[in-house]
Amino acid sequence: MNATAHRSGPSRRLFIGLVIGVVCGLIANRLGADTPLVEQAVAVADVIGNLFLRLLFVMVVPLVVSALALAVAEIGDLGKLGRLGLATLAVTIVLSGSAVVIGVGLVNLIRPGDALAAARGDEQAATATAETGRLLAQATGMKKLRDILVDMIPQNPLQEMVGAIDGSSKGNGMLAVMVFALLLGAAIAASPEQCRPLVGWLEAWNTVAMTVIGWGMACAPLGAGCLVFATVARLGFDALVSLFWFAFTVLAGFAVQLLLVYPVVLRTLSRFRPLDFFRRAAEAMQVAFGTSSSNATLPTALRVAEQDLGLRRDAARFVLTVGATGNQNGTALFEGVVVLFLAQVFGVSLTAGQQLQVVLMAMLAGIGTAGVPGGSLPLVAVIAQSVGVPAEGIGLILGVDRLLDMCRTVLNVTGDLVVAACVAGDGRQG
Numbered sequence: 001m002n003a004t005a006h007r008s009g010p011s012r013r014l015f016i017g018l019v020i021g022v023v024c025g026l027i028a029n030r031l032g033a034d035t036p037l038v039e040q041a042v043a044v045a046d047v048i049g050n051l052f053l054r055l056l057f058v059m060v061v062p063l064v065v066s067a068l069a070l071a072v073a074e075i076g077d078l079g080k081l082g083r084l085g086l087a088t089l090a091v092t093i094v095l096s097g098s099a100v101v102i103g104v105g106l107v108n109l110i111r112p113g114d115a116l117a118a119a120r121g122d123e124q125a126a127t128a129t130a131e132t133g134r135l136l137a138q139a140t141g142m143k144k145l146r147d148i149l150v151d152m153i154p155q156n157p158l159q160e161m162v163g164a165i166d167g168s169s170k171g172n173g174m175l176a177v178m179v180f181a182l183l184l185g186a187a188i189a190a191s192p193e194q195c196r197p198l199v200g201w202l203e204a205w206n207t208v209a210m211t212v213i214g215w216g217m218a219c220a221p222l223g224a225g226c227l228v229f230a231t232v233a234r235l236g237f238d239a240l241v242s243l244f245w246f247a248f249t250v251l252a253g254f255a256v257q258l259l260l261v262y263p264v265v266l267r268t269l270s271r272f273r274p275l276d277f278f279r280r281a282a283e284a285m286q287v288a289f290g291t292s293s294s295n296a297t298l299p300t301a302l303r304v305a306e307q308d309l310g311l312r313r314d315a316a317r318f319v320l321t322v323g324a325t326g327n328q329n330g331t332a333l334f335e336g337v338v339v340l341f342l343a344q345v346f347g348v349s350l351t352a353g354q355q356l357q358v359v360l361m362a363m364l365a366g367i368g369t370a371g372v373p374g375g376s377l378p379l380v381a382v383i384a385q386s387v388g389v390p391a392e393g394i395g396l397i398l399g400v401d402r403l404l405d406m407c408r409t410v411l412n413v414t415g416d417l418v419v420a421a422c423v424a425g426d427g428r429q430g
């Protein structure tokens with residue numbers, strides 16, 4: 001049986017769950033987000049949605065460590081790994097570079113920030129002080145480049161694993177965990193015979209992680225539907241209306257990247273026809289939309305890459321596991337747009353050099369952003385501060401962030417699959 005036909009059932013159920021979530025959310029929002037019935041419904045949906053998310057997150061660290069270490073060990077030859085790594089890096093730079101340039105180009109063209117006077121900006125920014133304050137504190141607590149580099153190799157990998165998901169690690173969190181897994185895989189590849197038991201152990205962990213996540217995914221139509229319902233019921237689309245031009249700029253950027261850049265790259269560098277690729281990648285894209293988390297979508301993306309796209313397993317594992325944290329096109333685009341939007345709102349004029357700095361920092365931030373809901377916000381504050389844009393202004397966009405997060409995560413995950421399609425090769429040719 002054709003793999004895609006085989007897998008279209010779960011994907012359709014998930015799609016239906018998401019649509020029901022959006023429609024019910026809109027109805028609830030119309031009824032009034034603060035009426036007791038809606039409040040209760042949102043609270044229940046929130047609990048169900050978060051239980052679903054936890055069922056995915058609970059296995060993310062074992063999954064990342066085992067998938068990445070096994071991928072490197074299976075590739076075996078370090079020269080081959082180096083070539084795969086370089087190819088991955090090259091396509092990643094092209095995709096995230098184009099994403100940020102598109103975003104920055106559109107924000108200069110549409111100038112969504114001009115519509116909001118600075119005074120109004122101050123007033124609205126002040127309404128979100130608690131959350132803004134937390135983000136600013138996180139931003140000022142960001143480390144220096146030297147420390148980031150040194151912390152790439154963790155002193156204590158277990159400590160990094162503990163703080164990898166909730167951002168409480170003192171080092172580089174998930175990035176450091178990934179470096180540890182790469183080292184583990186490389187060392188296994190250097191002495192495969194002696195390390196056979198360790199490979200068996202990692203394979204067992206990988207199976208366990210995929211099994212638990214599989215149970216989670218069986219609840220995806222309900223869980224992701226509840227998450228979307230709670231977000232839409234709370235926010236409705238009114239938040240999007242008051243920031244219409246900002247949201248329009250971000251979504252237009254996403255659309256150009258998705259409908260223009262990815263198809264061109266797929267046609268040039270992979271064996272896939274774009275429409276066929278999107279059809280096969282649909283399930284991962286829907287999970288990304290429902291969870292707003294690249295990390296939570298990783299298991300689905302791995303399965304889609306192997307079963308639906310037919311990519312080579314070891315290479316796809318490597319590219320997708322690294323990409324879930326390290327390649328975030330939607331996030332990079334979003335971060336560039338927000339900083340320039342805030343500059344417009346507060347009347348800070350940025351030179352071409354400063355705009356270039358924003359582009360480069362947004363590309364780097366796409367690597368450092370945790371693949372969790374709202375992961376990009378602290379980095380937006382860092383970039384804004386670095387070019388003299390008042391980072392407090394981030395409060396302005398918090399209201400629409402969750403809705404845009406669902407969309408940028410779709411791009412993040414699709415971007416990873418595009419890179420994999422370009423560099424991972426055909427798994428069915430042995």
Ligand code: ASP
Pocket residue numbers: 292293294295328330331369370371372373374375376377405408409412
């Ligand atoms: N939610 C995004 C992701 O997981 C990260 C972000 O942009 O906030 O990919």
